Amino acid sequence: MPGRPRSERPERPKKPKKPVRPRRKRCSVCGVVKPGDEYHHDSEAPDGLRAQCKECRSEYMHEYGIAHREERREADRIRRARDPEHYRQYEENRREEQIAKIKAVRKEAEQVYGGKCAKCGATEELEFDHPNGDGFEHRKIERPNAMLLRITREGRLTDFELQLLCAQCHLEKTREERALMTFRKVSLNDKRRMKELREQGMSITEIGEELDFPYGTVSYHLRAMRRKDIE
Ligand SMILES: [Zn+2]
Numbered sequence: 001m002p003g004r005p006r007s008e009r010p011e012r013p014k015k016p017k018k019p020v021r022p023r024r025k026r027c028s029v030c031g032v033v034k035p036g037d038e039y040h041h042d043s044e045a046p047d048g049l050r051a052q053c054k055e056c057r058s059e060y061m062h063e064y065g066i067a068h069r070e071e072r073r074e075a076d077r078i079r080r081a082r083d084p085e086h087y088r089q090y091e092e093n094r095r096e097e098q099i100a101k102i103k104a105v106r107k108e109a110e111q112v113y114g115g116k117c118a119k120c121g122a123t124e125e126l127e128f129d130h131p132n133g134d135g136f137e138h139r140k141i142e143r144p145n146a147m148l149l150r151i152t153r154e155g156r157l158t159d160f161e162l163q164l165l166c167a168q169c170h171l172e173k174t175r176e177e178r179a180l181m182t183f184r185k186v187s188l189n190d191k192r193r194m195k196e197l198r199e200q201g202m203s204i205t206e207i208g209e210e211l212d213f214p215y216g217t218v219s220y221h222l223r224a225m226r227r228k229d230i231e
């Protein structure tokens, strides 16, 4: 019956697609014969699998992404401008995902270090502490999240000693340490004075980036500190 619009035609029962998945087939790109699970599914393909293997596909997608980076950015920009509310929501969700991800990484890293406060045994609100007092040096070369990620990959760190403390114990420790230190500002240019302080057993740390200079990030000062003897 010709001429009848598609919508009026009686619905033909759909033939269930049963792709014949070959156990092995030849990749159309690299030409290697590989088992079926090394191909992505493709419901359009007669055998239900892509013509190129996963490896070739991912290589292609990677290169495609690089080649079309500018176009993609431009398309992104246009989509954003069209529906800013949608993208605000999307970005909020993404941020939440990121936060959840880093929380999970943190939990895993904490487990590597025993999962409880080294002082009181608390298992909540844990923080990583540098018992040797080299936290400042460490943070200069590695961001905290990168550190957590590295712990989940490598286990306990060998380059910096770490321990877990609960927030309360950490705060108390920091207060005690501050009480045991004497801080002095030393001008970076005063080499003679710096040498003197070193000879007196002061450890000298750069804190230029910690100070808020209205005119930039030049580091002007060093912090000299000494742990007073406890006894
Ligand atoms: Zn291939």
Ligand SMILES: [Zn+2]
Residues within 6 Å of the ligand: 117, 118, 119, 120, 121, 122, 165, 166, 167, 168, 169, 170
């Ligand atoms: Zn504690």
